[in-house]
Amino acid sequence: MTASLEQQADKSRTFRDSHKRETRERTCAVTRVQCDPVQLIRFVAGPDDVIVPDLKRKLPGRGVWVTANADMVAQAVKRNAFSRSLKRPVKADARLPTQVDALLEEDARQSLAMANKAGKVVTGAFQVEKLIQSGAVVALVHASDGSSDGARKINQVLFRHLEERANDVPRVEIFDSAQLGLALGQTNVIHAALRQGAASDAFLVRVSRLAEYRAGQQKQQTARARCDQDTQGAEVEDK
Secondary structure (H helix, E strand, C coil): CCCHHHHHHHHHHHHHHCCCEEEEEEECCCCCECCHHHEEEEEECCCCCEEECCCCCCCCCCCCEECHHHHHHHHHCCCCCHHHCCCCCCCCCCCHHHHHHHHHHHHHCCCEEEEHCCCCEEEHHHHHHHHHCCEEEEEEEEEECCHHHHHHHHHHHHHHHHHHHHHHCEECCCCCCHHHHHHHHCCCCEEEEEEECHHHHHHHHHHHHHHHHHHHHHHHHHHHHHHHHHHHHHHHHCC
């Protein structure tokens, strides 16, 4: 079974936590809760007073920190949290949550490209299965627009060889085949896998961050879908 974004976040979080923590905690501008900076996203005001994300935490200027979740970023925009934190008027685009999502996704894609350059990625169902059989696989990557049957067969191989340990192997499905091809310098990439190494760990940290950022959106979308279904059901009963 393919892990959901939330499950990917849970399984990959240990990679993020294994990295050295920054000693100075920061306060989320929305929740006012102090957190380790790895759990937050830093924003700064550009020269034109427009708020921009600073994922690498290197841009000059006073930073505003927000919990790394799309819902929290949307709340920061809605509540004018950036102006309040900086104590001056600034402009925060309503599309800021989407912009952050795109940046996090691109950061993860570039990290996958770096893992590939480090020789930690194999592609194609045959090579992926060989890596699984060797026991050195740390993650599977399936194109989001690929065949579910192909992913199912690879997952069966994973569980056949690793048994219960297969549950600890993240399955990443956030990129389509074109994005995977761009990251890996190939065409028509549907299945890939990562072997053990620092570059693979770095990729999983970024995937985890993206999954956690999207987790709130996914819950909201699920709740909205259920609400729509309930509404439709009530309308049918009324008729």
